[in-house]
Amino acid sequence: MSLKYMTPASKFKRYLPKDYVELVDYGPFGKDYSEVGVKNMGTFKELVEEHPMCSGCWMAYYIKIIFASLPNPEDTVTIGTAGCGRLAISQAAVPFIYGNYGDQNAIASGLTRAFRQRFPDRQKDVITIAGDGGMMDIGFSMTMHAWFRREKFTTIMLDNEVYGNTGGQESGMSVEGAVLKMSPKGKNFGKMPATQLAITAGCVYVVKMSPTNINKASKAIRRAIFAARKLGPTFIHAYTSCNIEYSIPTPDVFRDAKEKEKGRFAFEEYMTPEAKELFATIESKKKREVS
Amino acid sequence: MSIKNMTEEKNWSGQKLVSTDYMLFEAPREKHFMTGSEVLKEAVKRCTVDASVSYPITPQSEAAHLIGELWAEGYVGVYFRGENEFGVMSEVQGCSMAGARTITTTSGPGTLRAMENFPTWSGTRIPCQLVLMARGINSPLSIQPDNLEVSFLLETGCMIWYAENVQELFDMSIAAFTVAEQPDVHVPIITSVDGFFVSHTREAVMLPPDDIALRPYNPYAAPLPPIDSEMPPGRFLRDPFVMKSNYISYATHASWQWEVRSAVERSKPYARHYLNGLAHTTGDEDAEVAFVACGTAAHQAKEAQRELTKLGVKSKVVKLRTIRPFPHEELLEAVKDVKYIFVPEFNIVGWLEKEVSKSLYGKCDAKIVGRPRVAGGMSMPAEAILQEVFENTGLKKGA
Secondary structure: OHHHHHOOOHHHHOOOOHHHHHHHHHOOOOOOOOOOOHHHOOOOOOOOOOOOOOOOOHHHHHHHHHHHHOOOHHHEEEEEOOOOHHHHHOOOOOOEEEOOOOOHHHHHHHHHHHHHHHOOOOOOEEEEEEEHHHHHHHOHHHHHHHHHOOOOOEEEEEEOOOEOOOOOEOOOOOOOOOOEEOEOOOOOOOOOOHHHHHHHHOOOEEEEEOOOOHHHHHHHHHHHHHHHHHOOOEEEEEEOOOOOOOOOOHHHHHHHHHHHHHOOOOOEEEEOHHHHHHHHHHHHOOOOOOO | OOHHHOOOOEOOOOOEEEOHHHHHHHOOOEEEEEOHHHHHHHHHHOOOOOEEEEOOOOOOHHHHHHHHHHHHOOOOOEEEEOOOHHHHHHHHHHHHHOOOOEEEEEOHHHHHHOOOHHHHHHHOOOOOEEEEEEOOOOOOOOOOOOOOHHHHHOOOOOEEEEOOOHHHHHHHHHHHHHHHOOOOOOOOEEEEEEOOOOOOOOEEEEEOOOOEEEOOOOHHHOOOOOOOOOOOOOOOOOOOHHHOOOHHHHHHHHHHHHHHHHHHHHOHHHHHHHOOOOEEEEEOOOOOEEEEEOOHHHHHHHHHHHHHHHOOOOEEEEEEOEEEOOOHHHHHHHHOOOOEEEOOEOOOOOHHHHHHHHHHOOOOOOEEEOOOEOOOOOOOOHHHHHHHHHHHOOOOOOO
């Protein structure tokens, strides 16, 4: 039904904004992942194009990967909160909810349950995308409780280890000793163990990564979405550096991401046996996986 | 229960779908004996409610339990306990944005914990219902009847109605969905009662049969579409106003806030119809003394009014049933010839007296006295109201 809604009547099409018509004609809606997807970025109309993120922003790059990985963009809703990420997420051609500070996983809980009530035969994907402050500090209780309640949606944390949007304050995900605003003598505790918390709280699929390989990053995102549909909460903890607050020269952003991949963002992937079985089934099919 | 069982005639639980007019004005009614919490269950049962999220806090907990029972019985689609009131109100927002008719309940400190949500609710134009069973706020700790928290809700852009008793809570909470869901209104509604006095007091109440229910909410008639991805893709916030520093962005934000408040005003004709008026006046038409009150305070004022009649003093009670929108016209009409206005309240700050004074400023010569005020669980006997009358007027006992 959603796909039908977005297709304009032929006579009306010429009056629609060019951007809209291009999205319908050349965007990823209703298309097979093998035609669109991250492998073919640059050859189709992407869901996120213009955005106001800083030059060299690794977070903006990862957000483009998220949107190019959606298995069902015409039936997806994203939810975010304050932070740099929402500046790009809100400009994607996918409905986006900007709620209260840090309440993305609470809104997603209500939204997911009401979707299942209103559309019992349809799969609508709900994804929260927020920063380390939004997920692990101000939104902590709602992040955790959504997981404990086994809410069936995907949580993606864009971890730049700092409050970037508000000007560089310490977050719960900053490293110990980091001298940032609000920790002028250096942060006195280490990074919160987000992925361990997610596993303890009942997430069925958990990944920590520095997304230097787009195929690997995309695979994790798609797995997280597929597992959330059927099994329970899923969580991706991605390193998305802040080149401004951590003074990373633009040409070195990728090198920094590679370095982090060897260190505290070494690839970790956890899945329950049920999730493993699900992925084996889905990934053995070559076709586009739509529920 | 499933939405798949919904037909044109019946909802998922097999109740016959009827209009709000039929439910409130035409359906035969039978007498029951119930508390406010119990009657709210009966109201929700007749409203084809899609979703409810709950959290414990005295005195609203029982009402929330009973909505949970409705879910277990198959009358309500989604029900769960959230992590705290802030989370709950966000979950309510999620349900409502997904196009669900949604209700929740809270009291006192829970209201303040959830505060950030209420202007977000109105700003996103969701028509959800919060039933507030007022109890006052900390510190020091109190769980007793006191409606101080209502003063914090006045400027959130939500509609606020106030029910006096169990019967009014039943009728109002049904009308609330219907008025809030009007396409030209479409803002959240807070239906308030005084905790314990209404939530826990058993009263006679007339109820229509429970095999009828309101027609389901149609989210596609909303002024803002639901966020259910059943619509064409746009780049939804191509130019977020937050990123602009120019006159248009300021004007847009300001005009949206005006629009939310205008929407609340536009609810008046609907509320007049479904509530039988925004204010109810009882007592002597040619009164010298008027009591302007809402909720239980209006009940006590009526008691004082009857006592004054025995003493030969002419008085009237103007019970305000909607606080947002504020019934300016009805209030002025009711008090234009009185000499004294008393505003008895169950809180220390006198938020209703401020509202009344502001509304009547420059329009009415009556002396306005914001007393008696009781708080923290103190009762308001008619004698306390009479004492204020005698102290602040030339009227005397036995006059």
